[in-house]
Amino acid sequence: MAKLDVLLITPPSRIEVYQKLSGEYAAIEPPVWSLLIAKYLLNRGYSVKVLDAEAELLTHKETAEKICKENPLLAVYMIYGQQPSASTQCMPGGRKTAKIMNELSNGEIKSIVVGTHSSALPKRTLEEEPYNFVCQGEGPITIEQLLKVIKKGSMNYEKIPGLWYKESNEIKSNKSASMFENLDKDLPGQAWELLDLSKYKAHNWHTFHDLDSRNKYASLQTSLGCPFKCTFCCINAPFERNTIRFWSPKHIIKEIKYLVDNHGIYNIKIPDEMFVLNPKQVTGICDEIEKEGLGKKLNFWAYARIDTLNDNEMLKKMFKAGFKWLALGIESSSEHVRDGVVKGRFDNFDIEGIVKKVRSMGFYVGANYIFGLPDDTEDTMKETLDLSMRINSEWSNFYSAMAYPGSQLYSYAKNKKWILPDDNNGPGWIGYSQHAYETLPLPTETLKGSKVLDFRDKAFNIYFENADYLSMINKTYGEKTVNHIKKMTNHKINRKHHNTEVNY
DSSP states (O other), X not given: OOOEEEEEEEOOOHHHHHGGGGTTTSOBOOOHHHHHHHHHHHTTTOOEEEEETTTTTOOHHHHHHHXXXXXXXXXXXXXXXXXXXXXXXXXXXXXHHHHHHHHHTTTOSEEEEEEHHHHHSHHHHHHHSSOSEEEOSSSHHHHHXXXXXXXXTOOOOTTSTTEEEEETTEEEEOOOOOOOSOHHHHSOXXXXXXXXXXXXXXXXXXXXXXXXXXXXXXXXXXXXXXXOOOTTOOTTTTSXXXXXXXXXXXXXXXXXHHHHHHHOOOEEEEOOTTSBTOHHHHHHHHHHHHHTTOTTTOEEEEEEOGGGOOOHHHHHHHHHTTEEEEEEEEEOSOHHHHHTTTOOSSOHHHHHHHHHHHHHTTOEEEEEEEEOOTTOOHHHXXXXXXHHHHHOOSEEEEEEOOOOXXXXXXXXXXXXXXXXXXXXXXXXXXXXXXXXXXXXXXXXXXSOHHHHHHHHHHHXXXXXXXXXXXXXXXXXXXXXXXXXHHHHHTOOOOOHHHHSOOOO
């Protein structure tokens, strides 16, 4: 007889997704959605545990064995990555773990998968993956209602919102669960007490000022969703519509104080897809931080868009409240390329001018660039790399364009019959990882995907080995950080198309 109602599982994916970078350089993220759902269920009287195989450095078999030992009524596979669009490449890790769990338990432990990918492709997920159920949506209501049915010993699933299931080998689905509107009331925080927070690790750049502090780290959600409709983004797949909902500043400060007072954690990521959007919300949080006198101690990073950084008073409050890093989605130097993916609205002059402004105010910048968007050519990709070198920000992420399931770009690529990782002869979902051996990015109208990937890998080293960049880092952070970066660039990513003949 199961003693535990729910086990929320983050299956292992790091080695496949990041290769050698999975050791010293990649972050280990606290499972935010697991903690939100755990708190929701705990408040309703259910027994809940979280199993984070990534933090515990478990293999797929070890993870499955732990699940079977816990013997929950419901095993909930939480398939999310380290950034909002990174669910898809974590699907293989969940599949491997669930298959072993099914074998070890003789199929007696019921399982459901939750995440951006499964919300984007629920029918296909149920057809292809080894789970009993698929959740389309945020998850808490679906899981709670499914638990009620399981506890009754019933198989009457048709009234459970957001649930996909099989009945006599026929796939069935129910209406979506309503989105929560009052987050303070409906999702009142993250169940931090279920984790050993010492096992988590910040992104290396987040702690360039003190690399020894990486294990004092947490990830804190302050809003859900995004009102924008960037063609390459799939963040809103679990939600009914493109919108954003907020937890109140008073709720957020309680979470921050818990992390500081109970765990001495000051390095905090805000994983919201768009934190710097609503000045009233942002300044409200900053005011609460200032009331507690925490601004000088905290080291936040948060996502922003170039066109959300016009309010200088808001920015001043942010910096004073401990927001040290801004992650900026620049994507491409070409306004034409950005407009082609519904990302434009700011010209090249504004990009460089606004980045210069926020850095002059004291912020560090992590700039995000994408190579291989549909209208990209080799020349426009070079222009984007040139822009990154001129900006010379403290960190830069270089991505290959991916048509993630749930994005408009996925449908566009399917209609164009472009080669995608999930095609019959493709590498599967792991091909959507930026750093995997099997990475398979989008082609453009003029370039093969392999050419885009090679450009991306070359750009990474050009940027981080550049003398001007290393000189700036030495001046800002010191020699220890410079040596850390030099060691990082010695890790060359192994790519399948360099070792085998593939036509992409």
